[in-house]
Amino acid sequence: MAAHLSYGRVNLNILREAARKELREFLDKCAGSKAIVWDEYLTGPFGLIAQYSLLKEHEVEKMFTLKSGRLPPADVKNIIFFVRPRLELMDIIADNVLSEDKMHSPREFHILFVPRRSMLCEQRLKEQCVLGSFNNIDEYILDLIPYDGDLLSMEYESAFRECYLENDQTSLFHTAKGLMTLQALYGTIPQIFGKGDCARHVANMMLRMKREFAGTQNQILPVFDTLLLLDRNVDLLTPLATQLTYEGLIDEIYGINNGYVKLPPEKFSQKKQGEASKDLPIESKKLQLNSAEELYGEIRDKNFNAVGAALSKKAKVISAAFEERHNAKTVGEIKQFVSQLPHMQAARSSLANHTSIAELIKDITTSEAFFDKLTVEQEFMTGVDTDKVNTYIEDCIAQKDPLIKILRLVCMQSVCNNGLKQKVLDFYKREILQTYGFEHILTLNNLEKGGLLKPQTGSRNNHPTIRKTLKLWMEDANEQNPNDISYVYSGYAPLSIRLTQVLARPGWRSIEEVLKMLPGPHFEERQTLPSGLHKKRQQGENRTTLVFFLGGVTYAEIAALRFLSQMEDSGMEYVVATTKLINGTTWMKSLMDRPESQTA
């Protein structure tokens, strides 16, 4: 069921099993039939840990989403609330509980806080006079959720915003805790590297937590050799750029949510010819995307321009396999063929799906608008005319293109130019306010606070230096058979990944100068292992690094790391962890302020 988690270098299924076990223990604590009331945000991530069937085994009979007013009727003994520790959610719960009590039904209420209980929330419940009605208040520690064989995410949406705008370091605490859990299962990680203020905080917290546990030695052979903590604000540019890998584009265009993507149904409906083809399914098609699907695993990280070729090759292989039945003569051969049928049919339907998706994406990537935008992005990344008002952006504003697109481009220009001239910056800001409305002044302020948009200060524009030293722009990016990570953005090599690459070889000492130009300190820590646990490395065995992106990571960056893992001479394999999987759009959204919608 979750086989794709165990294929990778590190068996992440252990983590998932641990999480499931804890969930089961909690459910068994509340004897009798149960109904779960969900904080809607949590259902997605939870789906990756436990399916409904598991809950059902533990007498969960009904599930509701949390909303104010009376709970829907359910004939169960226990009501369990699964919530994030948020004050506004507490009010809803109190409302639920109070209206329920009036009916005098003998019920038990429980709360499960994910990922951690908070005093503040309990206080709030107390104020509402409902704290006493709960039989159980517990926490379910769910920090890092395994997504794929080499990918962990906390799905903590507001991490970047909280760390850089609101100076709230709760998410960093969760991160550190999550990493401790990980170390408890996979052994202490001997080396920790980091870059950025948040990275420093997390590392400090980890070391402190370790000291608190002094005396209890972790006797597990370490699976990870190195941990690299990277702040998102070290590399603001990468998420702003349009991702050009297959998976990245799916995310940019349709959005991947908890491993699922929703696609418009038109392309998929024709396949069932004959059976009521007229009534198109109104519901969009939902597909799960992970490496359990063989074909997807192959093409997800390719540059989109190489996907077509890969798909047609696959098509040939499959049809050739089907042709084989004509050659099957003996009963034994036929039997063998039949035994392969289910696998082949699955491959064929997966091929059909991805061909349709690729067609959908192709319609967009070949459009003029997409090309124009990409051209401008690439101009910025190569440093062409970054100090002037860009006419393309100006035109986009005049035509009222989506605000997020504008913001992405403007921020990109600002980052590539190490800040914009005051005059240019003010021009953009005024244009945006006049066209999209005054309320966006708050968003603009947020962007400035986050360092995405800034006026040029006295110092020289140092971005060209960074670009040159780290080779962020490769003129001859090979999209079909990549030889460098720059293929994921068709020319631009993500800064964050370059840092990772240089760290592995030849080491950060060689780029000391550039590191100083990037925000935040860089550091190195060692955690001593109990003797006897030092790994005896076999010849040719690869080392494993866990790269943790604080504030989010994009699919293209993950693709680039996977590419590095596969390179033969790198001698390093990477596992990715992050606070949230992001793309430029979702990231911008998390930074926006919309006063109107808050009041509504």
Place this chain on the structure above:
Amino acid sequence: FYVTASYKEQRLETRVSLLQSAVDEFNKARNDFCAKATEDEMKLLRFQRKLDEEKGAGLQGLSLQATAEVLLSLGLHKQAEQLYRDFRIPDKRYWWLKLTSLADKGDWEELDKF
């Protein structure tokens, strides 16, 4: 900066006075751009209210661009022109706006004029 956040929540015409205090705060913080932008917004709000009362155009709360758009589509060219001058809308954007909204309406005569 936090000032604006709270002020935006309020409806009605208390908004203008609340925005005024925002301007004061911005001036204190020596954030010229925001102060200017907030002043412009106040000016726009007053302008919208005036027109709403006179013509019932339903402009309240729209952005400057949207306001000008509505004005043009209602055929209130003079008022739109006034906005263009008062708020110094860049030529390029204003022409775009004028072109599209006049074309939408099929007002070729007016379009012919420039």
